[in-house]
Amino acid sequence: MATSPPLRILDAMCDCVALVGVSKTSLDDVASGAGCSRATLYRYFSNKQELLSALIAREAEALSGALADATAESGSLNEACAAIIVEGAEFLLDHAALSAVLAIEPAAVLRIVTLGGADEFIRAAAALVAPNLAAHMETQQDALRLADLLVRITLSHLQNPDPQFPITDPPTVARLVEQYITPGFVREPAAWRTDS
Amino acid sequence: MTEVDDPLTVHDHVVRCTYACIARFGMSKTTVEDVVKETGLSRATIYRYFPGGREELLHEAVAWQVAVFLSRLADHVAPAESLAEMLDKGLEFARQAVVHHELLQRLLQTEPERLVGLLSTESAKTAPFIAAFLVPRLEIERKAGRVGPDVDLAGAAAHLSRLILSYIGAKSVVDLDDAEQRRDLVERELLGWLHP
Numbered sequence: 001m002a003t004s005p006p007l008r009i010l011d012a013m014c015d016c017v018a019l020v021g022v023s024k025t026s027l028d029d030v031a032s033g034a035g036c037s038r039a040t041l042y043r044y045f046s047n048k049q050e051l052l053s054a055l056i057a058r059e060a061e062a063l064s065g066a067l068a069d070a071t072a073e074s075g076s077l078n079e080a081c082a083a084i085i086v087e088g089a090e091f092l093l094d095h096a097a098l099s100a101v102l103a104i105e106p107a108a109v110l111r112i113v114t115l116g117g118a119d120e121f122i123r124a125a126a127a128l129v130a131p132n133l134a135a136h137m138e139t140q141q142d143a144l145r146l147a148d149l150l151v152r153i154t155l156s157h158l159q160n161p162d163p164q165f166p167i168t169d170p171p172t173v174a175r176l177v178e179q180y181i182t183p184g185f186v187r188e189p190a191a192w193r194t195d196s
Numbered sequence: 197m198t199e200v201d202d203p204l205t206v207h208d209h210v211v212r213c214t215y216a217c218i219a220r221f222g223m224s225k226t227t228v229e230d231v232v233k234e235t236g237l238s239r240a241t242i243y244r245y246f247p248g249g250r251e252e253l254l255h256e257a258v259a260w261q262v263a264v265f266l267s268r269l270a271d272h273v274a275p276a277e278s279l280a281e282m283l284d285k286g287l288e289f290a291r292q293a294v295v296h297h298e299l300l301q302r303l304l305q306t307e308p309e310r311l312v313g314l315l316s317t318e319s320a321k322t323a324p325f326i327a328a329f330l331v332p333r334l335e336i337e338r339k340a341g342r343v344g345p346d347v348d349l350a351g352a353a354a355h356l357s358r359l360i361l362s363y364i365g366a367k368s369v370v371d372l373d374d375a376e377q378r379r380d381l382v383e384r385e386l387l388g389w390l391h392p
Contacts, residue, residue: 107309114312114319118366126369144369149359149385152366156358160320165351179347180355184388 006044006054008034013055018096021104022052055097060128063091067132077136077186081150081177082170084129088154089167113155125151137185146185153181207245210235214257219299223254223310258314261300265293266325279333279390283360283382290364291372319361326357342390359386 012033016025027048031041045051070087074080092098102109111117129147130140137143153176157167166172213234217226228250232239246252272289276282294300303311330353337343343352363372363381370381 107313110312110316111308114316114365117308122366123369141369145385148369152359152362153355156362159316160323160358162354165354176355180352180389182388184384184386 005034005036005040009036009041009044009051010055010058013051014059014097017052017055018100021101022048022108023105027051059095059097060124063088064128066091067129071132074136077133078174078177078182080133080136081146081181082174084132084147084150085154085173085177086168086170088129088150089158092154092158093168113159122148122151122155125155142185146182149181203245206237206241210237210242210245210253211256211260214253215260218254218257218303223303223307226250226254228253254310255314255317258311259318262315262318262322265290266322268293270329279330279337280379280382280387282333283356283386284379286360287363287372287378287382288375290360294364319365323354323357323361326360327353330356337390342392344391356386 009030012030013025015033016029025048027041028038030051031038034041041051045054066087067084070083071080074083098109112121126144126148129150130143133143133146134140137146154167157165161167165176210231214226214231217230217234221230228239228242231253232242235242242253243249246256248255269286269289273282273286276285300311327350331349334343334349334352338345338347338349343349368381370385371377372381
């Protein structure tokens with residue numbers, strides 16, 4: 001339950017963004033949504049950007065928790081990878097505030113996930129995903145590399161969905177993981193350089 | 197300057213001139229008037245070829261640069277003897293092309309929001325092009341016994357094209373500018389599923 005002022009403020013911010021997007025959200029609306037004064041809001045967050053960053057950090061934390069839950073019962077690397085893709089995609093697709101921003105001000109999201117901002121975004125997302133793979137991987141570096149790959153595949157399908165290939169459909173994703181994603185991480189790399 | 201009759205020539209001329217205007221003024225400041233001046237054509241002619249006006253001109257200029265990039269990329273990788281070598285060469289070339297594209301890097305700094313919207317539309321169109329380019333290479337790999345008979349080549353090519361675009365757009369935990377690391381990424385993340 002969100003009872004402390006900062007948590008109520010973040011909830012209110014999330015609701016406002018889901019309604020009108022980031023640029024049209026005013027701190028007055030957030031304060032009244034949180035049932036506090038503007039002065040109280042400013043005691044915790046000095047401006048909208050700071051509030052937005054705090055909200056993103058909180059939502060990343062929520063995603064991290066959802067991924068941990070989704071992979072807790074995974075008995076194999078393949079299961080863990082599939083669970084991460086499906087849960088991650090569902091979390092992002094079901095996120096009301098994110099959907100609103102994508103509909104109202106898509107460029108704000110695009111500049112984070114495409115050229116320019118993408119380096120940082122993918123690095124952060126991979127770091128968030130990797131701990132859920134650790135139990136099935138030999139090294140931390142391998143877990144990070146595989147996490148990076150899973151993030152790219154999920155993002156690509158969210159940005160350019162393929163109706164033949166629903167990224168939230170568990171059997172479809174399980175086949176993708178088994179066929180293309182994990183083989184490179186569970187056996188010695190192919191010696192293609194010696195072929196030619 | 198006199199009006200040119202060949203429609204293709206006119207179209208190309210206008211697109212190139214629009215690109216020159218963008219390089220000089222940036223995207224948001226380039227107007228149809230600028231393009232009229234740069235091309236030496238009449239306003240009516242510009243609108244006859246580009247009824248969408250300014251937005252269409254900007255879009256076509258970005259699409260043209262993406263097409264130029266793809267055609268250079270295709271030329272660069274054509275001599276590759278194996279699929280792995282092709283992906284290795286392609287990633288190296290593409291990363292360098294993105295990093296050293298002066299105007300692209302400048303626009304990413306100065307007006308990312310305008311640019312990334314157009315680029316992401318183009319990149320969605322680019323994926324099928326790259327996939328079509330990869331299918332014949334996958335057929336060769338199949339003949340060599342490295343792709344199982346149950347693998348859908350179009351599906352494999354689509355998967356690879358998504359990853360290629362992602363790695364072109366954003367750095368990985370693997371350093372793609374390092375030859376050894378890049379080859380390792382091709383062997384594991386991209387082609388780990390091929391039979392040795």
